[in-house]
Amino acid sequence: MPTEALAALVSAYFVLACNGPLWDAVRAGSGSLRVLLSLGVAVFALHALLFGLFCWGRLARPLLALLLVVTALAHWYMTRYAVVFDAEMVRNVLNTDPAESRELVSVRMVLHVLLLGVLPAALVLLTRPVRRTWRRALLLRAGFLLAMALLVGAALGASSQGVFALMRSDLVLRYKITPGNYIVSLVNVLKPSKKAKGPVQAVGADARRPPEALARKPRLLVLVVGETVRGDHWGLNGYARQTTPELAARDVVNFPDVTACGTSTEVSLPCMFSPFGRADYDRDAIRGHESVLDVAARAGVGVLWRDNQSGCKGVCIRQASETLGPSDGASLCAEGRCFDEILLSGLQAKIDAIPGDALIVLHMLGNHGPNYFERYPPKFARWTPVCETAELSRCQKADIVNAYDNAILYTDAVLGRLIDLLAGQGGHDAAMLYVSDHGESLGEYGLFLHGAPYAIAPKQQLHVPMALWLSPGFAAGDGIDLACLREAAKRPASHDNLFPTVLGAFDVRTSAYRGERDLLAACRKR
Incomplete structure (x- = not known):
C-alpha cells in the first residue's frame, strides 16, 4: 500500500x-x-x-x-x-x-x-x-x-x-x-522557551529581618498544601455536611472565598509560592525565579518541605526536602501510596532540629482522584456507599461525592492532630495555614477530575478552602487582632496572598513584599 x-x-x-x-x-x-x-x-x-x-x-x-x-x-x-x-x-x-x-x-x-x-x-x-x-x-x-x-x-x-x-x-x-x-x-x-535560559533569578535579594525579630521568641509556621479539595465541600464554608468537625472545634480563622492560581498541581504549586501569582501570571517567569521559600531562607528562616505527593514541582529544589514513604510509617502505606498522617511522623523531631524561626511545608495527597475511596482509613467512611473504581463515569454521583467527602473528613482529622501538636510547642510560637492547590469536578457539566483550561474552568476547580490557626503566643507576638482578622477573612482572597503572608509572618523586610496582599497586615496592631 x-x-x-x-x-x-x-x-x-x-x-x-x-x-x-x-x-x-x-x-x-x-x-x-x-x-x-x-x-x-x-x-x-x-x-x-x-x-x-x-x-x-x-x-x-x-x-x-x-x-x-x-x-x-x-x-x-x-x-x-x-x-x-x-x-x-x-x-x-x-x-x-x-x-x-x-x-x-x-x-x-x-x-x-x-x-x-x-x-x-x-x-x-x-x-x-x-x-x-x-x-x-x-x-x-x-x-x-x-x-x-x-x-x-x-x-x-x-x-x-x-x-x-x-x-x-x-x-x-x-x-x-x-x-x-x-x-x-x-x-x-x-519547544524551547522564547526567554533566554540562564540561572534562576533571585527574588528579594535584599531580604532581611530587623533586630527585634531576631530577639523575640522563635516562630514556627507550618504551611499545609492540600490536594484537590474544593471550597463548596468544606464544612467551615457552610457545606450541608460537616466535613471539618476537628477544625471547627479548634477556633481557626476560615477564608470562605479563595481562588486558586490554576486547575492542576503542575500550575498552582509553582504559582502560589511565587511573587507573580495569577495576577501577573507568566509560567516561564515563575519557573525562572526563586520562590518564597528561597526568600525566607535568605532572611535566616529554617525551611523544610515534607512531601506525600508527586513532588514540589521545582518550588523546594534549593531547600531541604524529603519525600515520605513506608520507611516512615509502614502501617500508613500500601501500593505506593501513604495516608496523610505520615506527614506528622517524626515532625516534632524536625521542629526541634530548627532552633530559630522555621517554615515547614507539608504537601498532602489529600483528595487526589479518581480513587477518592483510597485516600482515607476505613474508620473515616462516614458517608456510604462510595464509588470504588477509577472509572467515575460508571458510578452514581452520590457515591462519588460520598468518597470525596470522606477524604476531606480525613484531611480535617490530620489537620486537627497537627494543630494539637503545634499547640504544645514550647520552643516556638506556632501557626498553621492550610490551603488547597486547586479544586475538582465531580461530574458537573460532564467533567471529572481537574486540569480544565483556566479561562473556562468551572468554579468547582478554582474555589478552594483556606484556614489559619494561630497559637496565642504567635497572635500576641505579631500583634494580630483576631476579631479584625475574622472580619477580614470574609473578603475575597487567592493564592496570590500566600507569598507576602509568609514573609510577613516572619517579619521579613524586602522590596518583594507587597503588604496589601498580606492576609495579616491589616490586622497587626503593633
Whole structure:
C-alpha cells in the first residue's frame, strides 16, 4: 500500500472512531449537518496533510502505529473524564508519577486501547510500502499534500461562517480534535522557551529581618498544601455536611472565598509560592525565579518541605526536602501510596532540629482522584456507599461525592492532630495555614477530575478552602487582632496572598513584599 493511502486511511479512522467528543460538541453547538460534514472533511484532510509531511520511509508505519495507540489512550480519558488536551494537560501527563498512573489503569481501559489502538496499529505494521524511485515518490507526495490542502480549503469554504462561529463560541473545541490536539500541545510544551535560559533569578535579594525579630521568641509556621479539595465541600464554608468537625472545634480563622492560581498541581504549586501569582501570571517567569521559600531562607528562616505527593514541582529544589514513604510509617502505606498522617511522623523531631524561626511545608495527597475511596482509613467512611473504581463515569454521583467527602473528613482529622501538636510547642510560637492547590469536578457539566483550561474552568476547580490557626503566643507576638482578622477573612482572597503572608509572618523586610496582599497586615496592631 502506498504510504499516502495508508495516511489517508488512518486519518479517516481517527475521524470516524476517535473523535466522538468533538462531534458531540459540534452537534450541541451547531446542530447543522452541513457544518458537521464540512468540519469532518477538514479534520480528515488536516490530519492526512500532517501525516503526509512527517511520515516518510521506514518510519512512516511505526509512527502511524504509535499515533493509533496513543490516540486510543487519549480517547479513553476524553470520553470517561472529559479531559481537554491543551498544553497544561499535556504537562500534567508528562509529570504524572507511576503511582498516579497505576490508579488510572483498569481492565476496561486496557481493552479499549487494545481494540481501538493496538489492533489497528498491528494492521498498519502488517502493510508493506509500495516501492518507487525517489523522483516518483516526491512527485506523488507533493500531489497528495496539494490535494489535502485544497480539500481543507474546500471543506472550510463550504460552510466557513458556521464553522468559525462555532469555534469562537466554544473555546475548547480545537482541543477536542484528536490526535491533533495532543500533537500540537506536545509541540508547544517541548519547544524551547522564547526567554533566554540562564540561572534562576533571585527574588528579594535584599531580604532581611530587623533586630527585634531576631530577639523575640522563635516562630514556627507550618504551611499545609492540600490536594484537590474544593471550597463548596468544606464544612467551615457552610457545606450541608460537616466535613471539618476537628477544625471547627479548634477556633481557626476560615477564608470562605479563595481562588486558586490554576486547575492542576503542575500550575498552582509553582504559582502560589511565587511573587507573580495569577495576577501577573507568566509560567516561564515563575519557573525562572526563586520562590518564597528561597526568600525566607535568605532572611535566616529554617525551611523544610515534607512531601506525600508527586513532588514540589521545582518550588523546594534549593531547600531541604524529603519525600515520605513506608520507611516512615509502614502501617500508613500500601501500593505506593501513604495516608496523610505520615506527614506528622517524626515532625516534632524536625521542629526541634530548627532552633530559630522555621517554615515547614507539608504537601498532602489529600483528595487526589479518581480513587477518592483510597485516600482515607476505613474508620473515616462516614458517608456510604462510595464509588470504588477509577472509572467515575460508571458510578452514581452520590457515591462519588460520598468518597470525596470522606477524604476531606480525613484531611480535617490530620489537620486537627497537627494543630494539637503545634499547640504544645514550647520552643516556638506556632501557626498553621492550610490551603488547597486547586479544586475538582465531580461530574458537573460532564467533567471529572481537574486540569480544565483556566479561562473556562468551572468554579468547582478554582474555589478552594483556606484556614489559619494561630497559637496565642504567635497572635500576641505579631500583634494580630483576631476579631479584625475574622472580619477580614470574609473578603475575597487567592493564592496570590500566600507569598507576602509568609514573609510577613516572619517579619521579613524586602522590596518583594507587597503588604496589601498580606492576609495579616491589616490586622497587626503593633
